[in-house]
Amino acid sequence: MLDGQLHEGQGGDTDTDPAVGGIAADRLRSIIERVERLEEERKALAGDIKDIFTEAKSAGFDVKVIRQIIRLRKLEPAEVEEQETLLDIYRRALGI
Amino acid sequence: MLDGQLHEGQGGDTDTDPAVGGIAADRLRSIIERVERLEEERKALAGDIKDIFTEAKSAGFDVKVIRQIIRLRKLEPAEVEEQETLLDIYRRALGI
Amino acid sequence: MLDGQLHEGQGGDTDTDPAVGGIAADRLRSIIERVERLEEERKALAGDIKDIFTEAKSAGFDVKVIRQIIRLRKLEPAEVEEQETLLDIYRRALGI
Amino acid sequence: MLDGQLHEGQGGDTDTDPAVGGIAADRLRSIIERVERLEEERKALAGDIKDIFTEAKSAGFDVKVIRQIIRLRKLEPAEVEEQETLLDIYRRALGI
DNA sequence: CGGCCGTCTAAGGATC
DNA sequence: GATCCTTAGACGGCCG
Secondary structure, eight states, X not given: OOHIXXXXXXXXXXXXXXXXXXXXXXXXXXXXXXXXXXXXXXXXHHHHHHHHHHHHHHTTOOHHHHHHHHHHHHSOHHHHHXXXXXXXXXXHHHTO | OOOTTTTTOXXXXXXXXXXXXXXXXXXXXXXXXXXXXXXXXXXXXXXXHHXXXXXXXHTTOOHHHHHHHHHHHHHXXXXXXXXXXXXXXXXXXXXX | XXXXXXXXXXXXXXXXXXXXXXXXXXXXXXXXXXXXXXXXXXXXXXXXHHHHHHHHHHTTOOHHHHHHHHHHHXXXXXXXXXXXXXXHHHHHHHTO | OOOTTTTTOOTTOSSSSOEETTEEHHHHHHHHHHHHHHHHHHHHHHHHHHHHXXXXXXXXXXXXXXXXXXXXXXXXXXXXXXXXOHHHHHHHHHTO
């Protein structure tokens, strides 16, 4: 029964304005709803991305490798070098 | 899994698609760019959300608690699923 | 109020043996408890691993790279080759 | 972040530790081997758990449902946290 | 700058 | 046997 607070507002006090916190309650509600709306949009975009990967897979691409490429493109070239260099150093330290 | 783009190509790309190393390069590029575009939009939305929280903080709200509220609102639908009591579940586990 | 079923057994019927499912209930309880015990041990090991990485970090190592090395050591050498080859192919297809 | 093992070394390894490329090779090897050992133990435990479920299945239990029970038992302690009602949380968010 | 939280990836299990 | 989904682990960003 958290639903009262969750989905209806402070049960029945909507006419005279929130009894709790005065005008602030409306402000709070607005904030929460705007954030939730934006999060939904984010979620929708995530779905779109997923669809593209599904399409890629259908076309015969290796999705994991595509992700890797996208990751590399996001990194500064210097960063990539650095990571690879460090990996080599550790490898040689281990003799592998 | 080297098949797919390496050994099959994919339907319809054999004529006009510039194949590099047996790969439908344009198709690949398109996939990657679309994903990157969507990720940018996602990032922008994250920024918008952050702005709202900054505003909330300025208005004197406790941002951490607001996050908590949003989290709870998201979780509650899931709790409905758990309405099925453990006793029932045990019974099903026991096959009776 | 799931606690009855969860932590005490089927409230009060422990003497004559479970009223639900006969002997099976005890068997079920045993299975669950053994699994839970093993999962705790797993969790403890995860903590130990985490501690080692913390130590590694303190010693100045790059934890991410160490993880990468461990991952590589786990893979068949052939697998490593394959992934790298495919990555190169995609990269060349994109001209990067 | 090339510092750390590359440019600082770490406390006490300068005298006896075989340094390869400026790296405390033995220290690194020790870290990796300990992690790998622990991961093996984890894997072994996973096998034990799997065996129990196999046994359960043989005994006629519904493995999926047993997993569900274990999952729920794990979640319940968390629910206690949520006892704090949303109203209280809202009040805190509003600072009253 | 270290710890915490949330997201994202990868592996394992269930399903068809 | 392949796909889909769920879950655990890894990663990066945010906050204190």
